[in-house]
Amino acid sequence: MVRNMKHTLMFMVLAASAFGADFTLAIGSPVAGSLPGAPTTSDGAPVQVRKVNASFAVRTEGCADPATALISATAEGLVNGARQSAALRLLPGTGPGVYLVSRDWPTQGVWVVRLIGTCANAKAGALVPIGPGGFIRESSKFFPRFATEAEIEASLKSLAGGAK
Amino acid sequence: MRDDQKPPLGPIDPGQLPVVKAPDAIWNSIVASLNAESEPAPRGFRWWRFAAACSLLIGTVLLWYSNRPQPPSWEVVRLDGSPSVGSKPLADTGRIAVGEWLQTDASSSARIQIGQIGTVEVEPNSRVRLIAAKPNEHRLSLARGEISAVVSAPPRLFFVDTPASTAVDLGCAYRMKTDESGSGLLRVTVGWVALEWKGRESLVPAGAICRTKSEAGPGIPYFSDASQALQDALAAFDFEKGGSEAVSMVLGESRVRDTLTLWHLLSRVDSDERSRVFDRMVELAPLPQGISREKILELDKDTLRRWSQELAWKW
Numbered sequence: 001m002v003r004n005m006k007h008t009l010m011f012m013v014l015a016a017s018a019f020g021a022d023f024t025l026a027i028g029s030p031v032a033g034s035l036p037g038a039p040t041t042s043d044g045a046p047v048q049v050r051k052v053n054a055s056f057a058v059r060t061e062g063c064a065d066p067a068t069a070l071i072s073a074t075a076e077g078l079v080n081g082a083r084q085s086a087a088l089r090l091l092p093g094t095g096p097g098v099y100l101v102s103r104d105w106p107t108q109g110v111w112v113v114r115l116i117g118t119c120a121n122a123k124a125g126a127l128v129p130i131g132p133g134g135f136i137r138e139s140s141k142f143f144p145r146f147a148t149e150a151e152i153e154a155s156l157k158s159l160a161g162g163a164k
Numbered sequence: 165m166r167d168d169q170k171p172p173l174g175p176i177d178p179g180q181l182p183v184v185k186a187p188d189a190i191w192n193s194i195v196a197s198l199n200a201e202s203e204p205a206p207r208g209f210r211w212w213r214f215a216a217a218c219s220l221l222i223g224t225v226l227l228w229y230s231n232r233p234q235p236p237s238w239e240v241v242r243l244d245g246s247p248s249v250g251s252k253p254l255a256d257t258g259r260i261a262v263g264e265w266l267q268t269d270a271s272s273s274a275r276i277q278i279g280q281i282g283t284v285e286v287e288p289n290s291r292v293r294l295i296a297a298k299p300n301e302h303r304l305s306l307a308r309g310e311i312s313a314v315v316s317a318p319p320r321l322f323f324v325d326t327p328a329s330t331a332v333d334l335g336c337a338y339r340m341k342t343d344e345s346g347s348g349l350l351r352v353t354v355g356w357v358a359l360e361w362k363g364r365e366s367l368v369p370a371g372a373i374c375r376t377k378s379e380a381g382p383g384i385p386y387f388s389d390a391s392q393a394l395q396d397a398l399a400a401f402d403f404e405k406g407g408s409e410a411v412s413m414v415l416g417e418s419r420v421r422d423t424l425t426l427w428h429l430l431s432r433v434d435s436d437e438r439s440r441v442f443d444r445m446v447e448l449a450p451l452p453q454g455i456s457r458e459k460i461l462e463l464d465k466d467t468l469r470r471w472s473q474e475l476a477w478k479w
Contacts, residue, residue, distance in 0.1 A: 028477035031356060031369035034335060035473050059477070 022062035023122035033057030033093030054100035063119035066097025079109030236297035245272025282315035310341035
């Protein structure tokens with residue numbers, strides 16, 4: 001009986017792993033999403049970072065088929081004490097599952113980019129604070145789920161505090 | 165021919181040849197030919213033909229001249245002072261043709277429209293020549309001075325030659341300066357630029373800088389926020405034969421992001437130093453799956469390229 005349960009548990013762990021239980025998002029400078037050695041995107045078009053006005057690049061990790069993973073991004077801001085939100089464009093970068101995140105938020109206020117990713121049944125999320133010099137890699141947070149509203153608020157407050 | 169008109173058979177004595185009358189048709193044709201040769205051509209008719217031929221020729225030349233292929237050229241806009249194109253001062257706008265020089269003095273600057281793909285601003289005290297203006301090759305030569313280029317195009321369409329390197333645009337924005345000997349600096353603000361020189365290549369991403377030097381070509385790129393000690397050691401290694409001491413300083417000063425510099429250093433040190441560089445890189449950023457130490461130390465091109473693509477996520 002116990003042996004059967006062990007086998008079932010092991011099977012569930014392996015199955016979860018195969019379907020992307022280790023699925024996470026990773027970020028990098030826009031240059032990571034427009035590599036010279038791979039000058040075209042997954043759909044065959046050349047990557048043109050200038051046209052994209054990319055803030056940073058994002059990619060999936062631990063997804064068996066990165067081309068089928070879904071990623072979306074929103075800019076979450078605090079402008080004059082009021083919460084704002086804006087959908088961001090994701091443009092294909094070099095390689096499957098690689099995207100460039102457009103810089104489509106106002107210059108006023110403080111902003112974090114909320115990333116949401118799915119790979120089969122697995123979920124992943126990230127919060128990427130934006131500073132005066134661009135995205136702040138060191139303060140970015142990565143989750144094996146979507147970031148909550150409370151976590152976004154905390155990140156914005158931390159940024160606003162630092163900006164004062 | 166009747167029998168009495170036939171020539172006699174056998175030997176004929178002189179003076180005994182019979183006289184035979186030629187047919188009238190022969191005489192008529194001879195007379196007609198003689199008349200045709202001696203009759204002068206009507207003068208008016210000849211001049212008219214000559215004039216028509218001349219008109220046709222002139223018209224053809226004019227048509228060709230007005231539709232002849234123009235030498236390729238790009239638009240130039242004066243930004244400040246009195247820049248010149250060729251030997252003429254530039255008005256507010258003008259054109260620079262292939263082979264022509266654009267020159268600015270201490271108080272002038274200009275902007276060149278690079279076909280349909282971008283712009284180049286030419287700073288004061290610069291000399292720039294248009295080398296090629298083709299759809300698949302947009303090429304300038306920067307003899308001295310400084311330019312800033314903004315290009316939005318697929319990689320390897322825009323090139324800038326300097327005395328010690330060729331900057332190959334890989335979809336980017338950058339500033340580049342050089343003196344007449346080739347000593348200069350490239351600073352990339354968006355995307356990537358490859359600096360090439362006699363088989364050597366430096367890949368410079370946004371935020372990074374690369375020096376060039378006469379005879380030596382492009383040095384190793386580094387991020388602008390790298391420590392001053394790393395930058396000095398790199399200059400010593402690249403251009404002053406700094407050797408092992410300079411390498412040690414670079415390794416000690418490197419952060420995760422400086423794996424850009426170390427990745428270039430790998431292929432510019434001897435095999436003894438190479439393993440030291442590799443070990444430091446792996447300390448800073450763990451080796452990804454599928455990349456082997458042996459292949460890297462052998463400088464296997466494909467393995468190096470794949471590793472750089474992973475490292476770029478830290479740059």
